[in-house]
Each structure stands twice: as C-alpha cells, then as structure tokens.
Amino acid sequence: MSEEARPLPWLEPRWQELVRLADAGRLPHALLFSGPHGVGKQSLADALVARTLCQHPGEIACGRCHACQMLAAGYHPDLLRVAPEEGKRQIRIDPIREVNAFVSQTAQQGGYRVIVIAPAEAMNVAASNALLKSLEEPGGRTLFVLLSDIPSHLLPTIRSRCQHWALAAPDEDACLAWLAERLGGDEEARFWLRAAGGLPQRALELAEPDARALRQQLHETFDALVRGAEPVAEAARLDRQSIDAILWYGIAWLEDLIRLGLSGNGEALRNPDLLPLYRQAVKNGRVRDWFRLLDYAREQRRLLAEGGNPNPQLVLEAWLVRWSALLRS
Numbered sequence: 001m002s003e004e005a006r007p008l009p010w011l012e013p014r015w016q017e018l019v020r021l022a023d024a025g026r027l028p029h030a031l032l033f034s035g036p037h038g039v040g041k042q043s044l045a046d047a048l049v050a051r052t053l054c055q056h057p058g059e060i061a062c063g064r065c066h067a068c069q070m071l072a073a074g075y076h077p078d079l080l081r082v083a084p085e086e087g088k089r090q091i092r093i094d095p096i097r098e099v100n101a102f103v104s105q106t107a108q109q110g111g112y113r114v115i116v117i118a119p120a121e122a123m124n125v126a127a128s129n130a131l132l133k134s135l136e137e138p139g140g141r142t143l144f145v146l147l148s149d150i151p152s153h154l155l156p157t158i159r160s161r162c163q164h165w166a167l168a169a170p171d172e173d174a175c176l177a178w179l180a181e182r183l184g185g186d187e188e189a190r191f192w193l194r195a196a197g198g199l200p201q202r203a204l205e206l207a208e209p210d211a212r213a214l215r216q217q218l219h220e221t222f223d224a225l226v227r228g229a230e231p232v233a234e235a236a237r238l239d240r241q242s243i244d245a246i247l248w249y250g251i252a253w254l255e256d257l258i259r260l261g262l263s264g265n266g267e268a269l270r271n272p273d274l275l276p277l278y279r280q281a282v283k284n285g286r287v288r289d290w291f292r293l294l295d296y297a298r299e300q301r302r303l304l305a306e307g308g309n310p311n312p313q314l315v316l317e318a319w320l321v322r323w324s325a326l327l328r329s
C-alpha cells in the first residue's frame, strides 16, 4: 500500500467525512481544499484521487487493482493534473482547454474522470473563465479537486462552483506523534511546530538542515542589526538566500515582537529562543511601527509571489534598512 492512499493523520476526521459522502453517492463534482501551506491539503487530495479511481475501494484505495497500479506507476488515463509550467507562476488557458476536452470524453477505465488543479489560484483570468462551464456541468462521474493556499485569490465564480473545505492547522495533540517520529523526539517536534505556526509539514521543512542554517544566519543578522550593524552590508551576506524565506521569517518574528510588545509576556511566542533579542528590540521600536513593518513585509512577499518585483536583492536591502531604522530609533 503506498503512503499516499491515506491522508496525514490529523486529517482523518475530514477523510471520514469524504468517505461517507462518496459511499452515499453524494460527493460533489467539484471540491476546493484550502488552507495554509503545510496543513496537508495535498495528502487529502491524493487519498481522494486514489480512492475515486480505485476499482475496489475500501476505507482507502485498495493498492492492488489495475487502477491503483497505474496510479502508482505515475500514469492513469482518467486522471489529469494541472499545474503551472516549470518555472512559471501562472496556469494559462491552454491546459484548461485540455481539461475541457478531457471532461467531454468518456472515462477510459469506465469509472471516474478526475482533474486536480493546484495551486488553483495560479489560474489567470482567461484560464479561470475557460474552466467555468466544465466546472458547472462536467457530466456524470467527474471529480474536480482544486487546491489553494489563498482561496481569496480565486475568482468568486470559481469558488462558488466548488464545495469549499477549509483545512485549519491541527491541534498539537493530533500531529505531535507524527512529527516527533520524523524529528527524533517530542521536544524537537514541539519547537519546530511552534516555529511553523502550528503547521506540521511546514515544521518538517523548517527543521531541514538548509532551513536551519538560514534561520541561524538570520538570527545572527538580527543580532547584528540590534547592535547597530550596517544593513546593506548585512544584506550582501544574505545574497544567495531566498528572499521569500527571509521575509517569511521576518513576518513570523515581527508577529512575535508585536505579541511581546502588546502583552509583555514571552510565553506565547513562536520563537522562544529569540526572546533575549526581542527584548532588546521592543525597548526601541514602538508597536505601531512594528505593525507598519509587518504590512510592508506582507506586501513585498505578495508582490514577489506575483512576479511583480524584479529585483530581490533590492527588496532585501530595503527590508533590512527598515528593520535597522526601527531597531536604532
């Protein structure tokens, strides 16, 4: 049995709902799974796709039938996956035209035709509009699964044609054992889960060696800026790192700073190891200014995601200059 047949453990209750709907013949023809990156949407979609195509499904796909074997081998004629082209951000109209042709044909294996679109918010306006009719009247035995980190970026006409399942970060109890098994213990699991804002798969990513090294390097940068280092020189030392990852950490740390600045207590912080630095920082900046910097970081990150800002190094410099100005004020 391949691992993809079963969703991640904290999604088990949602999975049971899906199985009940499918067994009652009440599975909607279009589902939208949304939730933050790292919550496990993909695993729920994979399990549903496998079970829907399986010829002898039990609680999960059987893993043995011809359909399951084709899927495991990486190709099933009744499954179409749509994603941005390699190196591109958008899903354009051409692959959606393929979707429309695909749903107009009969399933080759006599079962369902399944279309997975991820990330669905990558569809541009033309692609979204081209999808509407298929999404509305796909014909029998067709299942659309759309995945989205940011469902608000989908056209309302797309959202309204899907049954929307919003997945939230799980309780710690529901994912700690899974995470501890992968990170070598409860303490590690708790630390990274907290740093990841409660998102278990994100926690795994943050605990990987490269990500740990970046976190450590940013910790040192932050320390240097608090001590009055020159921000442009600090930016040069971060030259080859992902600006998106740098802004992501900056946002998490600003949220901590704001929490600390507003409540004065360090207990609810996502990054308790940074508390000594935070304490120095809150002595200087005012909460209002931290909020402003937070807005700026979110906006920059959004622009980068949309491909709207061509020069990451300039973004990085501007970002550290702003941090530095606040820390010195």
Ligand SMILES: [Zn+2]
Residues within 6 Å of the ligand: 053, 054, 055, 056, 057, 061, 062, 063, 064, 065, 066, 067, 068
């Ligand atoms: Zn099967």
